[in-house]
Amino acid sequence: MLDMRLCFTATTVFLALYSTVVHADHPSRKSLADKHAPAGIMGDHLHDKGEWMVEYKYMVMSMEDNRIGETTISDQDAIGPAGPPGGIVVDGIQTNGGATPTQMTMEMHMAHIMYGASDDxxxxxxxxxxxxxxxxxxxDGNPAGRGGEFTTHNSGFGDTSLGALLRLYSTDSQDLLFNLGCSVPTGDIYRESTAPTNGMMSQPLPYPMRLGSGTFNARPGVTWKYFRDWWSGGVQFQTDLPIGRNYRGYSVSDEFRLNSWTSVLLTDNWSVSLRGEHLWRTDYDGSDPTADNLVISTNVEEFRGGxxxxxxxxxxxxARGHYFxxxxxxxxxQDLDGIQLETDYSVIASWSKAW
Ligand SMILES: [Cu+2]
Structure with missing residues (x-):
């Protein structure tokens, strides 16, 4: 499996190198259906001077079942055997005494605006x-008793990202861009819920249920795209790096994404794509004093990376100037630190228009 992933990345990087040697110059090649990278990629293209683009993007990620490292475990194993103190010990940390997560749905609505300040x-x-x-x-450690099910929900504004995409190098058939990006902590990181204890007490929502990072994040990235007659591809390295700690005393994961993709034109207006993404996240730094490890695994800073x-x-x-x-x-x-919910799949869809 690892060999297959490395092979896919190596192949797409090789195609990129090859295309710099034998490239087809085609003046309008960058305006066909594969002009944007696949939907899960951002910061991959520039606009002409004075050009605007608006985009609405929707993402939903589905996570179900707990996993320790690379091994899936049952919900009953995740809350541990009956009797005090409740919960299980993972990597030397006692957790899930109050509850275990069993599944999560993460939806994201995104409004994206781009503007060509200059041609570069x-x-x-x-x-x-x-x-x-x-x-x-x-x-077992829950005052509402073992075995009951409950759901928590949170929604609102997340963090806002902004930045500049800088042209480092371009020819008619390739672009090398630097993303000078950051995010601003507009997302709420502290809300409480009484659902876990069936109304008996109010507790802060654990880390993955919070809307923002609480920190300013640096998000530098580099993208290289190349175009051939009937196909194109790209490689992107993108980071998300919290600066310092937020007012609750912690910082979220450093995130590193290495993507490579290939798109094939079926017609000038329709393409299909295949993308491979390596994603690394570190554990959280610091600690929110209200995030009690014993209560639930989603409170544990050491169980966020992977x-x-x-x-x-x-x-x-x-179609008619609209881009889907x-x-x-x-x-x-996936290889997760400690015990975490495992990710099954995401679906990403966007509409955009430039003028
Ligand atoms: Cu754009």
Whole structure:
């Protein structure tokens, strides 16, 4: 499995190198259906001076079942055997005494605006509206008793990303861009819920149910795209790096994404794409003093990191100036720190228009 992933990345990087040697110059080649990268990629293209683009993008990620490292475990194993103190010990940390998560749906509505400040610099901003839903089963340490199910929900504004895409190098058939990006902590990171204890007490929502990071994040990235007669491809390295700690005393994961993709034109206005994504996240730094490890695994800073490999199967359609981008993204490998919910798949769809 690892060999297959490395092979896919190596192949797409090789195609990129090859295309720089034998490239087909075609003046309008960058304006066909594969002009944007697959839907899961951002910051991959520039706009001409004075050109605007608006985009609405929707993403839904489905997570079900707990996993320790690379091994899926049952919900009953995740809340541990009956009797005090409740919960299980993972990596030396006692957790899930109050409840275990069993599944999560993460939806994200995104409003994206791009503007060509010059032919070499495109400015952008993106407003995020997450909607998070997590299902649980109560554990032995819960005052409401073992075994009951409950759901928590949170939605609102997330963090806002903004930045500039800078052209480092271009020919008629390729672009090398630097993303000078950041995010601003507009998303709420502290809300409480009485659902876990069936109304007996109010507790803060754990880390993955919070809307923002609470920190300013640096988000530098580099993208290289290349175009051939009937296909194109790209490689992108994109980061998300929290700066310092937020007012609750912690910082979210450093995130690193290495993507490579190939798009094939079926017609000038319709393309299909295949993308491979390596995603690494570190554990959280610091600690929110109200995030009690014993209560639930989603409170544990050491249980936030890991490695994921996602495959993106997509299509892009241009029709009368409207651009539609769709991707189905199954997670085909993951190695999680501690115990966490495993990711099954994401679906990403967007509409955009430039003028
Ligand atoms: Cu754009």
């Amino acid at each position: 610099i495109t400015l952008y901003t993106m407003l995020m509206m997450p909607a998070l839903t997590m299902d649980h089963i109560r554990g 490695y994921w490999y996602n495959l993106g199967i997509g299509t892009q359609v241009m 981008n769709f991707e189905f993204v199954p997670t085909i490998a």
